[in-house]
Amino acid sequence: MQIVHSLADLRRTLKPAALRAFVPTMGNLHQGHLELMQMARQEVDKRADENKRHGGGMTVASIFVNRLQFGPNEDFDTYPRTFERDCEQLQANGCDVVFAPTEQDLYPEPQVFKVHPPAELADILEGAFRHGFFVGVSTVVHKLFNIVQPDIAVFGKKDYQQLMVIRRMVQQMALPIEIIGGETRRADTGLALSSRNGYLSAEERAEAVQLSIALKGLAAAARAGNAAGLLDVAAAEAAAMAALRQRGWAPDYITLRRQHDLSPVTGPCAEPLVVLGAAKLGKTRLIDNLEV
Numbered sequence: 001m002q003i004v005h006s007l008a009d010l011r012r013t014l015k016p017a018a019l020r021a022f023v024p025t026m027g028n029l030h031q032g033h034l035e036l037m038q039m040a041r042q043e044v045d046k047r048a049d050e051n052k053r054h055g056g057g058m059t060v061a062s063i064f065v066n067r068l069q070f071g072p073n074e075d076f077d078t079y080p081r082t083f084e085r086d087c088e089q090l091q092a093n094g095c096d097v098v099f100a101p102t103e104q105d106l107y108p109e110p111q112v113f114k115v116h117p118p119a120e121l122a123d124i125l126e127g128a129f130r131h132g133f134f135v136g137v138s139t140v141v142h143k144l145f146n147i148v149q150p151d152i153a154v155f156g157k158k159d160y161q162q163l164m165v166i167r168r169m170v171q172q173m174a175l176p177i178e179i180i181g182g183e184t185r186r187a188d189t190g191l192a193l194s195s196r197n198g199y200l201s202a203e204e205r206a207e208a209v210q211l212s213i214a215l216k217g218l219a220a221a222a223r224a225g226n227a228a229g230l231l232d233v234a235a236a237e238a239a240a241m242a243a244l245r246q247r248g249w250a251p252d253y254i255t256l257r258r259q260h261d262l263s264p265v266t267g268p269c270a271e272p273l274v275v276l277g278a279a280k281l282g283k284t285r286l287i288d289n290l291e292v
Helices: 007-014 031-050 083-092 133-148 160-172 195-199 202-208 210-228 233-246
Strands: 002-004 019-025 057-063 097-099 152-156 178-182 250-258 273-281 284-291
Touching: 002 007, 007 057, 007 097, 007 133, 019 031, 019 133, 031 057, 031 083, 031 152, 031 178, 057 083, 057 133, 083 097, 097 133, 133 160, 152 160, 160 178, 160 273, 195 284, 202 210, 202 273, 210 233, 210 250, 210 273, 210 284, 233 250
Parallel strands: 002 097, 019 057, 019 152, 057 097, 152 178
Antiparallel strands: 250 273, 273 284
């Protein structure tokens, strides 16, 4: 595995690759990230074999904590940096190249050109509570796509809205990239793996599974309500929020949405649905989702 830092070195390293699969990360990796890397490796090996390009594919992971997607009161400065451990794990899971630029490498001058996703997708849910978040995400991902020029890019479904924003960006910008979504990896308790889980105390970690339990309850209410033709979405969402508050959480949202555009659901709905939630436990903000 090679570790490169500059754009020029990365482009030189990737030049021989006939097929490129990319996993962008901010480091501090967990098993969920590693499974995305494994998916990228499998796709490269499968497609190289199908196209008789043995040895002609490369897997790339980036490690870059992107300042643009952090708000002024968020954890950019304290976000865990575990570079050596991350590289060891990536190498063990099929990564060929790690791209680890500095801010000066990626933003040699102020990034005044930015990608602004549509408000109806980016200013709801996470975007309503983290203003400018999806502008920062879209800008850095688009820039990384331009640098790496992947054929395939793999993202986790845990960041459901982010995955949707990236899919739409690729479609709208006519980028020749296939976006693959990896399923959310969970601990045995059901807690969704997240880099920010490291902020939780032992007691908080035991409690943290209640977010996924709340989402499961809302999903069950949606299924039952749809089956009966009687679904009071507002009441079911309010009940899930209240249950978390009673346990000491500070929820931002627990909501039922349509999968295809994250628009609200008001009653029985035959379309594929998803429940999404974000809530603070102590000082740590967690997100999760479940497709219905």
